[in-house]
Amino acid sequence: MSAERRRLPAPVLPQRVHIIGSGLIGTSLAMALVRAGVVVSVADASPTNEALASDLSGARLGAGDPVDLVVVATPPDVTAQVITAALAEWPNAVVTDVASVKEIVQAELVATGVQGLERYVGGHPMAGRERSGAIAARIDLFEGRPWVVTAGEASSDEAVALVRGIAEATGAVVRLLTPAEHDAAVAAVSHVPQVAASLVAARLADLSEDAVGLSGTGIRDVTRIAASDPVLWTQILTGNARAVAEVLRGLADDLGQVVAALDDLATGTSADGRIEAPGARAVLATAIAKGNTGHARIPGKHGAAPAAYSIVTVLIPDQPGQLGRLFQDVGDAGINLEELNLEHNLGQPFGQLELSVLPAVAGELAQWLTGRGWRIHA
Amino acid sequence: MSAERRRLPAPVLPQRVHIIGSGLIGTSLAMALVRAGVVVSVADASPTNEALASDLSGARLGAGDPVDLVVVATPPDVTAQVITAALAEWPNAVVTDVASVKEIVQAELVATGVQGLERYVGGHPMAGRERSGAIAARIDLFEGRPWVVTAGEASSDEAVALVRGIAEATGAVVRLLTPAEHDAAVAAVSHVPQVAASLVAARLADLSEDAVGLSGTGIRDVTRIAASDPVLWTQILTGNARAVAEVLRGLADDLGQVVAALDDLATGTSADGRIEAPGARAVLATAIAKGNTGHARIPGKHGAAPAAYSIVTVLIPDQPGQLGRLFQDVGDAGINLEELNLEHNLGQPFGQLELSVLPAVAGELAQWLTGRGWRIHA
Structure with a gap:
């Protein structure tokens, strides 16, 4: 697969960019591109948001002039529609988006027979904040963050080059994945950890005060993200349902083996404390050791190889x-x-x-x- | 239940304490008790360890004199036997232990018909280090850490008071739980988070480099403890198998519901991106919201009520x-x-x-x- 793997073309910074949707991502992007010398225009369904984004970023209002690149930064449930409209309205421009799941968008465009898919390249800047909207925008929102570029089979190299260009202009680190690879990756590194943290934290709901008082740094680390917003995460998990379910199924299989091993150990314990449960300990040790292996793969500081400090x-x-x-x-x-x-x-x-x-x-x-x-x- | 709840008696510092087992816990305890003015003796199956513990702590070697309290700080698999022997050898002393699971020890003592259980009180100082052995001992190992005192039904208040006395002399924070409450609590706040972290980290083992490269702070937090030692954790999980299995079963039930909801959402998605899956979103939102509730129960800084910073x-x-x-x-x-x-x-x-x-x-x-x-x- 690596031999056939698509290469990322050299970045090309577009001269004129139009951004549809002036929330946190759209407005932050406008700020960074204006700083980079790009002529930027912004549009939003809300005139107030649009004006605010323009004031904050120095981008022009509305669009109409020809542009090189259109960025769709709308809420995810209308992304595919807005991409379709943009491909038609700007027949010479490349179109990209910033939705946090990619396969569903790509599939919808292909299924509805959209023309001009060589000019469409998906994207996912992996940056966010607790706050949303133009008012929360920051020129450095993307600095040092991954920006995944998801090229479809039809996407031209010229189109990919422009998307890479704006991403790198914001200080983001570009990675090229297929839409399916992206969705599987964020399922494993982001969505599944969220589900696991929430399910572990939920176990504390019915504990006594004294029991919860025994919480140490381990559970604090594991459950830190369990404070996340249920509505936002319902949207995210819904958008990536297939990939998240697949990873969670693997986790559930492992969990079932661990529970079965623990049951064997519990019932195999005689009154004098001796434990007879052949193979059960190996299941537990393997589960923890597999975790060691996975954990060691997480890159260390600044994206470098993991280091033991x-x-x-x-x-x-x-x-x-x-x-x-x-x-x-x-x-x-x-x-x-x-x-x-x-x-x-x-x-x-x-x-x-x-x-x-x-x-x-x-x-x-x-x-x-x-x-x-x-x-x-x- | 709270009305019938046993009260913690006022602490009484014993004058003479004998510690059996001079590993990390036994030696650290000897150091702290010598500092508190207690006459301490230490014994270990290994003469080298025993001498090292004595040198490090200033405790006397061996035992023979009458003592007020015997602390069994041996490896967990011999704890019940050593408690039984200590209750017989020191017929006027209180005996406690430091094993990290309590119900199995208590059950073994009851099942083997040990006499003098009014003089036995379990304990679990929740302190540890990556390193083990007397050489790793620290006088401040227990400072600010929970020390759970687990009184059996037979345990006298006088016995509990002495165990509270030594725990507080080390700077630990004492909490009184039944053995079953203790095991359920550490299952939820320590053992289950470890299993979850390991299972989430294991999902990374087969990801591509590019995919693992998308790891952010969320998965780093969730999987930090997944670097733990498989052998040690197999022992810990084995010792608390029943309680851990019970909490994991609750987690697995919730997980099954989340996976089913995600499957509904994935198969209910039509080609144009509309999703028809009644009730599925509510399952996801409830899972995340239950996590919010549990997370909010973890005490904040210095054991105070959780605060929003x-x-x-x-x-x-x-x-x-x-x-x-x-x-x-x-x-x-x-x-x-x-x-x-x-x-x-x-x-x-x-x-x-x-x-x-x-x-x-x-x-x-x-x-x-x-x-x-x-x-x-x-």
């Missing part, structure tokens, strides 16, 4: 200025932090800050901080 | 000293940070640091930092 844990008194003093001391040591994580301590007037550094400098950092009066968990 | 996001150049400069500025503002989280940006030479603060001071902090030259995502 050493952790230096520092006790931080819970007073203003303590973190400042600490990071001043870390800075004086000339050591770069790779990751950091502040951990809360139940009922105690201090926090534990985990500093991840390259293993070669962990000892030096611990010694340095101890010398400056910090309490270290090495 | 405002997040101020700062762009941090990837150079030594930048975090120091930032926290210096935050400290100068006199604003206390509640949480912080460093987020990596794919392929970009900076990170995003999320500072969580009380909502009332978020605007002030953002303005202050902007004034000092920081780039803020408000």
Whole structure:
């Protein structure tokens, strides 16, 4: 497959771009493209939003002049319709969109027999915020974020080059996938983790206060995204239903094996504590080991290969200025932090800050901080 | 149930404590109790470990003198046997243990007809490290951590008071649960999140590099603990098999409903993109909303009630000293940070640091930092 894999053509920055839909994504994109010297126009079903987007970005209002590229940044349920209309209205322009699921859009365009699909290229800038609308737009919204470009079979290289051009102009990192690959990927790296986090968090709903009080950093990490908006996530999961269901089915199969193994172990336990359940432990160990393998594939800092860092844990008194003093001391040591994580301590007037550094400098950092009066968990 | 709930008696610090097993927990406990003025003796099946624990903690070697409390800190698979022997060998002492599952130990003691169960009280100090053994021991291992005390029906209040006494002497926060409540609680807040994280991470094993490259902070959070040791976790899950299976069964039921709803949505999607699947969206929204409810129950900083913080996001150049400069500025503002989280940006030479603060001071902090030259995502 990699031999036949489509190559990403060199980026071409279009001179004139029209953006339909001036929400968070459309307006942020307008800002970044105006900065890049592109002539940008914006349109929105709401005249107020349109005017706001224009004011914020310096883009022109409406459209009518010929353009090189049309970006459809409308709500996802009308994306395919608006793409169809845009391909007809601008017969010489490339059209792209920003919907977060791609196969359903592509399939709808093909099924309805739209002409000009060589001029259509899908896209998904993977950036967002808790807030929405033009007012929440930011010129740096896409900086350092993935922007997936999904070329259909018909998409021309010239069309892909223009979409890559605007994506890179915003500071995004472009990746080329097919629509199906994109949907399967976001199912696994985004949608399934959300479902899992929500289902794990739901187990806490009926626990006693004392039981919930035993929550440590593990469950906090696992369930952090369980605070997400149900309406938004219903839309997202609905849009990618087929791919999410497929990944979840694999997860459910594994889960069924784990539960069966645990049942074997529970019923195989005799009164004197000995456990007879051949094979059950291997099922559990395999499940955790498979998780190790998958986890190791997540890229590390700045998209680089995963690195194993050493952790230096520092006790931080819970007073203003303590973190400042600490990071001043870390800075004086000339050591770069790779990751950091502040951990809360139940009922105690201090926090534990985990500093991840390259293993070669962990000892030096611990010694340095101890010398400056910090309490270290090495 | 709360009316009949057993009350935790006032703590009583024993004068003489004997600790059997000088691994990480036993040795750390010896250190903390010696500091508290308790006369401590340690014993271990390995003379080397025993001597090391004594050297590190200042505890005496062996036992023979009468003691008030015996702490069984052996590997979990021999805990019940060692408790039984200790109850016989020290007929006037209270005996406790530190095993991470409690019902199986209690059941084994009851099933084998052990005498003196009024003198036995289970315990689970919820502290650990990646490293094990006496050499990894720390005097502050238990500080701010929960220490669950599990009283059986026979346990006397005097016995519970002594176990509370040593736990609080280490700086731990004591919670009283029944063995069954404890096991159900750790299943939900620790063991099930581990299984879920591992199963989600396992989905990444067969993804393409490009697909894994789309991983954002959500899946990083959800799968952080998926790097855990398979052998250790097989032991933990085996020990709490019944309770973990029960919680996972509830999760699997919810998961089955979500998959069925997604299947309905996928097959109910017509070629023109309209989706007909009555009730399916409600299943998804309910699953996410139940996750919201459960997530909101996790206690916030320092065991206090959950608080909603405002997040101020700062762009941090990837150079030594930048975090120091930032926290210096935050400290100068006199604003206390509640949480912080460093987020990596794919392929970009900076990170995003999320500072969580009380909502009332978020605007002030953002303005202050902007004034000092920081780039803020408000």
